[in-house]
Amino acid sequence: MKIRVLTLGAGQEVGRSCVVVYIGGKTVMFDCGMHMGYQDERRFPDFRMVSRNGNYTQAVDAVIVTHFHLDHCGALPYFTEVCGYDGPVFMTYPTRAIVPVMLEDFRKVLVDRRGEVELFSNRHISDSMKKVRCVNLHETVRIGEDMEIRAYYAGHVLGAAMFYLRVGTESVVYTGDYNMTPDRHLGAAYIDRLRPDLLVTETTYGTSIRDSKRARERDFLTQVHETVANGGKVLIPVFALGRAQELCILLDEYWERMNLDVPIYLSAGMTSKANLYYKLLVSWTSEKVKTSYAERNAFGFGRMQQWDRSLVDRPGPCILFATPGMLHGGTSLEVFKRWATSELNMVILPGYCVAGTVGNKLLAGGNGKAIDVDKRTKLSVACKVRYLSFSAHADAKGIMRLVQQCAPRHVMLVHGERSRMEFLAGKIGKTFRVRVFMPPNGTTVTMRTSAAVPVRVSRRLASEALKGVSERRAQRRAMGATPEPTSRAAVSGVLLFSSGSGGGAVRLVGDSEVGAALGVREVRVTHGTEIGLPRLASPEGAAEDDSPAQKRARTDDAECNDSSDAAVLKKAEQSLARCNLGGQAVSVDLERGLVTVGSFEALLQTKEVIQDEETHLQLSCSWLQDDEELAHVCIEALREAFCPLGP
């Protein structure tokens, strides 16, 4: 069996994430992102590669969006409303709530402010959202006959999830962006030991080996503090949701800690958005974070005040969070025009601004120069200009830890620069001995998967096994150990094959369930195993360089030789007699080549090994369920006697 992966975006680049997986006859698109750095058709993934005739609903079974960043969801309205994909789109609840806000903010920048041709309309966004089906973390969502997905916590931003996809016996994990170290209000990413055929992981910070987010946060706070301490004003242009609230929390806590009273303002509309964000976040974050926020009530934003236009020229320091994020109009641009001319002040931009916006001109080195802020105004920028991106990504150590947790058979690297990927690919390949792919955009990678046979396990056996797992977990918790990734539980039972319609089925049931499963009243279940025996020494001596034919001839001789068989049985009898058999006697039937203790029987047999052209002697052991313990003792004793070093 094979899995094919077509990389439409994020292949050896950061931006427009879009990875199409062909698995078990299904096609699933992971992320549907936009490239923020391009203005031409490279902005979107080349969807034509998925369907020649443009029937995307037929070509794609499901679209999964990992989080609300535009490089992961920005092409969604285009794909569903312009290209016409009408199938299901999956995302988490917070992502579903924030994606339309992000898309609308972005659409406005392009259309309202820059007069670009619409890529998608406001209507397209809302229609696209109607196709979304929300998923909970760890909820297994079935899609059709034999496909299921499950979301795992990814950290990174509110609502971000990694996705596990299983079709039949094949599976893929796609991480999206994730963060392996917990931060201020989001926990660390976590995934079960899923052993998927393929893990597709981001590599944005693939070569840095420290958590630089904390350092960036400290930097941000220090610069803001210094500016207001010198009597300056700080303007922070933001989009309404996401980063804005992150920075608010950060400042609020810092102000509290440092006992500062410089006013912090929010521009109109941000308070209601903050409330929405708060509600989503509380239901999303871990218990620990929830509790600490309830105590601190940092989300009350009690310190934050509503901005009023009349405040713009009020003397003295202050901080203003204002929309929109790229200084392309509205309150943020209005205030920027007034504050930018003083070197006391500072403006802090997000890491990325669309070309043509004032934000972009500033990032391109507008500081100290005159720039056009609108058609009529040229402005000499004297204030300090800083930019920062707070998105938390996994560093190299974090990526290695995720690979270890997940235990995939193949790894694919996306969403990173080529040089970083090469470094990481070598490291992963060497450490985990798996094949690592890092395909460029527009290419397809094919990998072989194992042909496993699915077995239906009876409810009773499964719940027994799960009980064992939860007991082990409870023990670990009691010892204060970290929770282990989902452990595998050994299940033993009786395998039943049936040749029904649809290729038949394989079931595993407990001994007591066999009768009911087969529809018979009385069933005797016998367990069995084989113990291979080393060749007996013949009087002539066994030469190692004998030809296979000579070997067989000699073994055949040995077979005819009763004393040889008898010797084996004698040895078996003696070794068993030395054990504690609970008072049961050992008996030997030379005629049948059988040693018996209770229901335990060891039958001496010859076994042809076709590959080696050899005949081996073996003891075929069998016993009834009730004698499980006795059988265990006997088998140990026989192994000890005949192959002391063997398994």
Ligand SMILES: [Zn+2]
């Ligand atoms: Zn992201």
